[in-house]
Amino acid sequence: MALRRASWTVDGTPVLREVTFTAPAGRTTGLIGPNGSGKTSLISLLARWTRPTSGRVLLDGVDAGSVPLREFARRVAALEQHTATELDLTVRQVVAMGRVPHSRRLGFDLDGGDDPVVARALARVGAAGLADRHWHTLSGGERQKVQVARVLAQEPRVLLLDELANHLDPAAGLRLLDLVRGLGLTTIGSFHDLNLAAMFCDHLVVLHRGRVVAEGTPRQVLTPALLGEVYGVEAVVDDHPATGGPLVVMCGAAREKEEG
Numbered sequence: 690m691a692l693r694r695a696s697w698t699v700d701g702t703p704v705l706r707e708v709t710f711t712a713p714a715g716r717t718t719g720l721i722g723p724n725g726s727g728k729t730s731l732i733s734l735l736a737r738w739t740r741p742t743s744g745r746v747l748l749d750g751v752d753a754g755s756v757p758l759r760e761f762a763r764r765v766a767a768l769e770q771h772t773a774t775e776l777d778l779t780v781r782q783v784v785a786m787g788r789v790p791h792s793r794r795l796g797f798d799l800d801g802g803d804d805p806v807v808a809r810a811l812a813r814v815g816a817a818g819l820a821d822r823h824w825h826t827l828s829g830g831e832r833q834k835v836q837v838a839r840v841l842a843q844e845p846r847v848l849l850l851d852e853l854a855n856h857l858d859p860a861a862g863l864r865l866l867d868l869v870r871g872l873g874l875t876t877i878g879s880f881h882d883l884n885l886a887a888m889f890c891d892h893l894v895v896l897h898r899g900r901v902v903a904e905g906t907p908r909q910v911l912t913p914a915l916l917g918e919v920y921g922v923e924a925v926v927d928d929h930p931a932t933g934g935p936l937v938v939m940c941g942a943a944r945e946k947e948e949g
């Protein structure tokens with residue numbers, strides 16, 4: 690999946706500015722950048738929840754907007770940062786929603802009844818025991834796992850993950866990221882935790898005020914100079930003792946510049 694000079698402007702305010710990058714096929718691309726830099730907005734463009742004001746979103750080399758929606762949903766699955774909390778559905782039904790693009794009938798079996806893909810997806814994220822629970826009774830971390838099961842049930846080729854590690858304890862976050870990486874899909878995810886991004890991504894794209902300001906491997910991108918410029922932090926970048934990749938150690942935040 691790729692963006693070519695994609696911009697998104699809301700009420701005259703540019704949120705994304707001429708963003709261009711290609712997510713390597715079958716690899717994990719991490720979007721990083723400070724609060725408000727445009728990560729969620731970028732995922733929204735890729736997921737077709739919003740349209741670029743100018744520029745293009747490409748899926749397999751063609752304009753993503755020209756791919757019929759059902760076909761698009763068979764190829765691309767997205768995990769939102771905030772999912773509705775008030776759904777009156779069981780967990781199995783939520784995961785079964787991932788099967789909608791594959792259903793031949795109009796409508797679909799909301800119970801996900803005998804669909805083995807639904808059961809398998811729940812088992813893969815360690816949430817089989819939650820299948821009959823009501824969605825609105827789940828904790829934040831349990832919801833996150835169930836949403837991952839939903840996107841797995843969609844059997845996509847491209848995965849878009851906005852803050853996958855949100856709400857998850859360290860072990861649960863690492864397990865889900867391991868699972869996702871092991872799928873070998875083209876994955877694009879946003880991260881606040883730079884060390885998780887470094888561990889799980891082959892490629893990083895750094896956003897700052899809606900622009901791409903750096904791109905490359907975690908080792909190329911995560912430098913003290915870039916972290917200072919983009920995040921306003923003093924940081925040391927060491928070698929991770931387990932992965933051999935970069936390990937970011939925050940030493941302090943520079944004073945915030947006053948607006949105006």
Ligand SMILES: Nc1ncnc2c1ncn2[C@@H]1O[C@H](COP(=O)(O)OP(=O)(O)OP(=O)(O)O)[C@@H](O)[C@H]1O
Nearest residue numbers: 699700704722723724725726727728729730731879
């Ligand atoms: N629908 C909208 N209307 C107006 N402004 C918006 C809208 N969506 C996003 N923005 C603004 O665009 C900017 C980028 O927001 P976005 O949510 O993409 O950033 P982000 O990098 O995901 O931030 P965070 O790390 O805080 O989640 C922010 O200043 C936000 O207020």
